[in-house]
Amino acid sequence: MELSKYQRRAQGTDRLPLTGDDARDREARLVPLLGLAGEVGTLLAGYKKFLRDGEAYELFTDNVGEEVGDLLWYLANVAEKWNLSLDQLAAANLNKTTDRWPKPGARVPRRKPADLFDHEADRAERLPRTFTVDIIPVGRDRGPEERIEVRYRGKAVGSRLGDNTYDASGYRFHDIFHLANAAILGWSPVARAQLFGCKRREQGLVNEVEDGGRAIVIEEGIAAFLFEHARHHRWFEDVTSLDYDILKTIRVMTAGLEVRHRPLWEVEQAVLRGFGVWRQVRDANGGRVIGDLYRRSIVFQPLP
Numbered sequence: 129m130e131l132s133k134y135q136r137r138a139q140g141t142d143r144l145p146l147t148g149d150d151a152r153d154r155e156a157r158l159v160p161l162l163g164l165a166g167e168v169g170t171l172l173a174g175y176k177k178f179l180r181d182g183e184a185y186e187l188f189t190d191n192v193g194e195e196v197g198d199l200l201w202y203l204a205n206v207a208e209k210w211n212l213s214l215d216q217l218a219a220a221n222l223n224k225t226t227d228r229w230p231k232p233g234a235r236v237p238r239r240k241p242a243d244l245f246d247h248e249a250d251r252a253e254r255l256p257r258t259f260t261v262d263i264i265p266v267g268r269d270r271g272p273e274e275r276i277e278v279r280y281r282g283k284a285v286g287s288r289l290g291d292n293t294y295d296a297s298g299y300r301f302h303d304i305f306h307l308a309n310a311a312i313l314g315w316s317p318v319a320r321a322q323l324f325g326c327k328r329r330e331q332g333l334v335n336e337v338e339d340g341g342r343a344i345v346i347e348e349g350i351a352a353f354l355f356e357h358a359r360h361h362r363w364f365e366d367v368t369s370l371d372y373d374i375l376k377t378i379r380v381m382t383a384g385l386e387v388r389h390r391p392l393w394e395v396e397q398a399v400l401r402g403f404g405v406w407r408q409v410r411d412a413n414g415g416r417v418i419g420d421l422y423r424r425s426i427v428f429q430p431l432p
Contacts, residue, residue, distance in 0.1 A: 308402025
């Protein structure tokens with residue numbers, strides 16, 4: 129049976145349909161919500177008995193089926209009373225879950241050139257499809273903090289960076305997060321503008337929106353936000369999954385940018401792999417970072 133057909137037919141047994149009377153309709157909407165909570169409680173109570181009595185509780189599977197059916201009725205009733213469609217809700221939920229999680233066991237394919245955001249740009253204005261970046265310690269450089277220098281193709285790029293924190297946090301190596309975004313997502317306005325020098329100046333509005341100051345500030349803000357979160361979670365060591373609210377925050381911050389088209393599971397990979405390389409570079413006080421946009425990879429090597 130289709131969800132939409134079930135939703136329509138289920139309303140035939142609704143004892144508290146909407147009437148247009150505000151006071152009564154508030155009660156009519158509350159009843160199925162309480163019903164959902166009650167049926168979940170009944171399921172939990174049944175599972176408690178199953179854990180306690182084992183096979184002696186023979187009706188557990190049958191009871192699960194009945195309670196799930198009751199949950200479906202209340203769910204359809206909630207949807208109906210808020211003018212929602214179960215068909216549309218189901219489709220939206222599948223889109224949400226496939227955006228969050230890759231298919232189990234599925235091999236992530238090599239990214240096609242046309243799947244990169246700048247594939248139509250002039251070659252000089254594309255992110256390098258493969259890159260090798262050296263992050264080299266340069267001491268205190270006549271300042272109060274240890275600093276690093278980033279070199280690409282043998283030349284220093286960007287500014288010499290310190291941690292800009294009261295403790296030796298290792299934030300001076302945070303350009304790795306931008307390199308991870310470039311390698312895995314094919315997106316990084318910071319890397320594009322400050323490390324690789326490949327802003328899309330010939331594309332006018334694209335250059336202003338995607339590669340301009342606002343986009344750079346957004347990416348830097350995401351890096352700072354994730355860094356502080358990671359500080360309180362062992363720098364994401366042995367972490368294989370990020371909190372969904374973290375990923376939703378990133379999605380909200382980048383809502384107007386091209387990276388919004390990347391699924392959240394890919395954003396998660398960029399974060400976790402970036403922190404993995406960052407930890408290696410931090411522990412070695414420098415290192416070589418190698419990225420490949422087609423393979424969606426970023427790896428660490430010791431400095432030669």
